[in-house]
Amino acid sequence: MKSYATMTKAELLAEKEAVQLQYDAAKALKLKLNMARGKPGKEQLDLVSDLLTVLNDPADCIVDGIDARNYGELSGLPCARTYWAELLGCKPSEVFVGGNASLSLMYSTIAKAWSFGLKDSEQPWCRYETVKFLCPAPGYDRHFRITQSFGMELITIPMTAEGPDMDLVEEYIKDENVRGMWCVPKYSNPDGIIYSDAVIHRIANMKPAARDFALMWDNAYCVHEFEGEFVPFEDILTLCREAGRPNMPYEFASTSKITFPGAGISVMAMSEENLAYMEKLLAVESISFDKVNQLRHVRYLRDKEGTLELMKRHAEILGPKFKMVLTILDEEIAPLGIAEWAKPKGGYFVSVNAMAGTAKRTLQLCKEAGVVMTDAGATFPYGKDPQDSNIRVAPSLPPVKELRQAMEVFSLALRLAALEKLLAE
Amino acid sequence: MKSYATMTKAELLAEKEAVQLQYDAAKALKLKLNMARGKPGKEQLDLVSDLLTVLNDPADCIVDGIDARNYGELSGLPCARTYWAELLGCKPSEVFVGGNASLSLMYSTIAKAWSFGLKDSEQPWCRYETVKFLCPAPGYDRHFRITQSFGMELITIPMTAEGPDMDLVEEYIKDENVRGMWCVPKYSNPDGIIYSDAVIHRIANMKPAARDFALMWDNAYCVHEFEGEFVPFEDILTLCREAGRPNMPYEFASTSKITFPGAGISVMAMSEENLAYMEKLLAVESISFDKVNQLRHVRYLRDKEGTLELMKRHAEILGPKFKMVLTILDEEIAPLGIAEWAKPKGGYFVSVNAMAGTAKRTLQLCKEAGVVMTDAGATFPYGKDPQDSNIRVAPSLPPVKELRQAMEVFSLALRLAALEKLLAE
Numbered sequence: 001m002k003s004y005a006t007m008t009k010a011e012l013l014a015e016k017e018a019v020q021l022q023y024d025a026a027k028a029l030k031l032k033l034n035m036a037r038g039k040p041g042k043e044q045l046d047l048v049s050d051l052l053t054v055l056n057d058p059a060d061c062i063v064d065g066i067d068a069r070n071y072g073e074l075s076g077l078p079c080a081r082t083y084w085a086e087l088l089g090c091k092p093s094e095v096f097v098g099g100n101a102s103l104s105l106m107y108s109t110i111a112k113a114w115s116f117g118l119k120d121s122e123q124p125w126c127r128y129e130t131v132k133f134l135c136p137a138p139g140y141d142r143h144f145r146i147t148q149s150f151g152m153e154l155i156t157i158p159m160t161a162e163g164p165d166m167d168l169v170e171e172y173i174k175d176e177n178v179r180g181m182w183c184v185p186k187y188s189n190p191d192g193i194i195y196s197d198a199v200i201h202r203i204a205n206m207k208p209a210a211r212d213f214a215l216m217w218d219n220a221y222c223v224h225e226f227e228g229e230f231v232p233f234e235d236i237l238t239l240c241r242e243a244g245r246p247n248m249p250y251e252f253a254s255t256s257k258i259t260f261p262g263a264g265i266s267v268m269a270m271s272e273e274n275l276a277y278m279e280k281l282l283a284v285e286s287i288s289f290d291k292v293n294q295l296r297h298v299r300y301l302r303d304k305e306g307t308l309e310l311m312k313r314h315a316e317i318l319g320p321k322f323k324m325v326l327t328i329l330d331e332e333i334a335p336l337g338i339a340e341w342a343k344p345k346g347g348y349f350v351s352v353n354a355m356a357g358t359a360k361r362t363l364q365l366c367k368e369a370g371v372v373m374t375d376a377g378a379t380f381p382y383g384k385d386p387q388d389s390n391i392r393v394a395p396s397l398p399p400v401k402e403l404r405q406a407m408e409v410f411s412l413a414l415r416l417a418a419l420e421k422l423l424a425e
Numbered sequence: 426m427k428s429y430a431t432m433t434k435a436e437l438l439a440e441k442e443a444v445q446l447q448y449d450a451a452k453a454l455k456l457k458l459n460m461a462r463g464k465p466g467k468e469q470l471d472l473v474s475d476l477l478t479v480l481n482d483p484a485d486c487i488v489d490g491i492d493a494r495n496y497g498e499l500s501g502l503p504c505a506r507t508y509w510a511e512l513l514g515c516k517p518s519e520v521f522v523g524g525n526a527s528l529s530l531m532y533s534t535i536a537k538a539w540s541f542g543l544k545d546s547e548q549p550w551c552r553y554e555t556v557k558f559l560c561p562a563p564g565y566d567r568h569f570r571i572t573q574s575f576g577m578e579l580i581t582i583p584m585t586a587e588g589p590d591m592d593l594v595e596e597y598i599k600d601e602n603v604r605g606m607w608c609v610p611k612y613s614n615p616d617g618i619i620y621s622d623a624v625i626h627r628i629a630n631m632k633p634a635a636r637d638f639a640l641m642w643d644n645a646y647c648v649h650e651f652e653g654e655f656v657p658f659e660d661i662l663t664l665c666r667e668a669g670r671p672n673m674p675y676e677f678a679s680t681s682k683i684t685f686p687g688a689g690i691s692v693m694a695m696s697e698e699n700l701a702y703m704e705k706l707l708a709v710e711s712i713s714f715d716k717v718n719q720l721r722h723v724r725y726l727r728d729k730e731g732t733l734e735l736m737k738r739h740a741e742i743l744g745p746k747f748k749m750v751l752t753i754l755d756e757e758i759a760p761l762g763i764a765e766w767a768k769p770k771g772g773y774f775v776s777v778n779a780m781a782g783t784a785k786r787t788l789q790l791c792k793e794a795g796v797v798m799t800d801a802g803a804t805f806p807y808g809k810d811p812q813d814s815n816i817r818v819a820p821s822l823p824p825v826k827e828l829r830q831a832m833e834v835f836s837l838a839l840r841l842a843a844l845e846k847l848l849a850e
Contacts, residue, residue: 037496039495039496040495042483042492045483045486045492045494045495046483049482049483052480052481052482052485052486052717053478053481055477056477056478057474057477058467058470058471058474060477061470061477067467067470068687068688069470069685069686069687069688070464070465070470070685070686070687071462071464071681071686071687072687099524099525099714099715100524100713100714100715101710101711101712101713101714103710103711103712104710104711107709107710107711108710111536111540111710114540115536115539115540115551115575116574126540126551142709142712145709146709146710149541149706149709150540256496260494260495260717261494261495261496262493262494262495262496262497262712262713262714262715262716262717263493263494263715263716263717263718281574284532284567284570284571284574285526285528285529285532285533285536285571286526286528286529286532287526287528287567287687288525288526288687289524289525289526289687290524290525290687290688290715290718291687291688292477292685292687292688293688293715293718
């Protein structure tokens with residue numbers, strides 16, 4: 001195999017003909033494969049079946065004198081707050097345990113900022129002419145969409161190998177209209193990198209002009225290694241407190257990729273002052289979240305140690321899937337010089353940067369051959385990748401055999417799109 | 426026993442001395458009883474324990490080809506939508522099944538109206554100088570608080586024995602700034618009345634000046650008879666459609682008082698057009714609600730028939746509690762002519778209208794004797810009862826024995842407050 005950049009036009013034409021034949025053959029298989037979302041596979045769901053039966057009778061539902069079945073305890077069961085505090089490295093008094101979706105807690109935080117303002121806001125954000133939000137990209141489309149839906153201006157911050165480009169961030173936050181930033185600090189979505197200590201400390205030490213700047217710290221993959229040992233992380237609440245901006249961070253996590261994706265429990269952690277403020281606003285919309293499910297989770301997962309043990313078993317399922325993706329990319333794409341990617345050891349994605357101008361075409365070819373992937377551009381604000389290059393590969397859902405088929409198609413699509421582009425130039 | 430109104434001052438003084446002695450004796454018992462909220466008692470929670478074990482293994486979690494454990498199906502499991510459609514008398518395609526709290530769905534509807542506008546809105550409600558909301562009172566404090574939290578102007582509509590005063594409502598809705606109304610049509614909170622057919626038809630036929638008027642139809646007690654047979658109700662969606670305003674009603678319900686108060690499932694029903702619009706907004710904040718719990722409920726409750734059977738068993742627990750409340754009121758208060766109340770056959774409350782100017786004092790006396798009840802005024806907009814008269818009695822939580830004690834205290838407090846008032850005049 002030879003790098004496409006070094007090929008003559010004749011060689012490119014011959015290669016295209018060969019790849020087209022293989023692609024057509026794959027297309028004829030009429031596959032129906034899905035790598036669009038970070039959706040755990042059935043094997044992972046079956047792994048945690050004991051969660052279904054951990055609470056069996058009324059006595060099981062009483063904990064610390066609280067009946068988990070009844071109304072009350074807006075911030076969550078004390079045992080659930082303690083569970084999350086240990087996992088995140090913060091204090092139980094800084095923890096609010098929610099329902100099945102951390103996305104809803106993030107939305108709620110932004111929605112409350114919009115309608116009422118945050119703890120340190122001068123006024124509700126909806127009263128400002130302009131609200132800007134920093135979006136390190138490639139990033140998570142659902143984050144961007146929350147802020148976009150409220151009409152905020154999304155500012156793309158390029159991702160580096162260590163996290164968001166902090167030189168740029170530090171420039172932008174001088175603007176008082178810049179009121180927050182989205183972050184996935186560990187196994188970032190989709191790059192799969194862990195923010196470096198230096199970047200994390202620069203983030204915690206930000207002094208944004210906006211006093212109510214919201215650091216949206218989505219620790220979605222905090223214990224989600226699929227290769228190697230658990231990588232400890234610093235508590236962002238402590239770091240920001242020490243840096244003098246205790247009310248800046250809002251941290252989020254969930255068990256969506258620990259137990260059941262659609263029926264787990266979520267958490268948000270923040271300064272006690274922020275929590276007291278948010279509780280007042282949340283008390284208007286809810287008496288309490290599902291504490292029976294909170295208790296189910298605490299009984300089943302026990303604590304950090306129990307959770308990390310379970311994550312090792314998830315890793316046994318996910319590890320081979322990621323290995324398959326990376327091996328095919330290494331063997332079939334790397335020699336051609338038409339794409340680059342990081343090699344994550346955790347999280348749910350592989351982020352492939354294809355030759356500029358070929359991401360959309362690659363995914364169209366995949367789709368036509370029955371392989372659905374995340375839309376091109378989805379990892380950028382407004383769904384628009386200025387380079388038309390980034391592609392998010394989500395290998396968790398298909399079984400390994402199907403995944404191999406899907407990756408073969410993806411690989412052929414990448415090559416065909418690159419060849420079309422090179423030959424058109 | 427003799428009506429207080431007919432007593433001489435000397436008789437009143439003697440009565441006061443006697444009641445004070447009894448009250449002091451009750452106070453000395455240092456009771457700790459709670460009738461503050463419509464919280465089901467432990468016996469009711471234990472009744473539905475099979476809900477905990479209805480899903481036991483992975484195969485149980487698959488329904489209609491959908492794995493309830495995984496992400497997806499924002500509007501809810503099809504079987505859960507069908508379940509609610511039968512219960513409410515609407516179409517599955519008009520049903521959105523949510524998480525554990527219908528309050529959150531109501532909040533969400535108002536919050537989305539505020540930030541984005543509803544289907545037929547010209548602009549988000551936050552852009553209007555004034556937004557007014559009709560609040561039939563006495564009513565549910567948590568309803569009023571949602572609209573109040575967004576700075577809307579709450580307009581009190583007196584409740585009649587047949588529902589809200591519709592003459593007044595029809596006047597108010599000529600004002601375009603009046604954008605909605607709260608209703609609890611069956612066993613209204615707290616009066617426990619069922620809106621008459623005439624009132625329901627007048628409501629469905631309203632032609633509010635505001636095109637995006639939101640009829641917030643909280644059918645919280647739709648199957649909640651504690652005495653007698655199930656009382657059928659008309660489908661508000663059909664009525665409004667037939668009256669030419671299909672997008673006016675938003676109906677809500679939940680299993681909070683059917684299964685577990687804090688861990689049930691909720692529903693909102695609306696026109697298909699409204700639902701399509703709301704789904705787009707809700708998709709920004711959630712991938713899906715807890716479908717495992719939705720499936721648990723459908724498997725456990727089965728259908729309307731199964732649900733009505735269960736409600737009969739709740740009635741066996743609740744009926745005697747309401748009977749106790751009404752008997753004590755009838756025997757100890759009725760002859761004195763110092764309060765009035767309706768005699769509901771369903772719902773969770775007895776609404777007592779004490780002598781004007783004595784509700785607060787009555788509840789203070791209760792509290793000092795260890796009996797906590799809903800705050801005076803809570804049933805009115807802004808928590809202010811202009812008459813200082815309405816008291817919401819919530820007999821569901823305490824066991825019958827404790828309830829008797831609590832009602833004895835309440836009865837003494839009512840009498841003492843009335844005597845104090847009469848003697849001060």
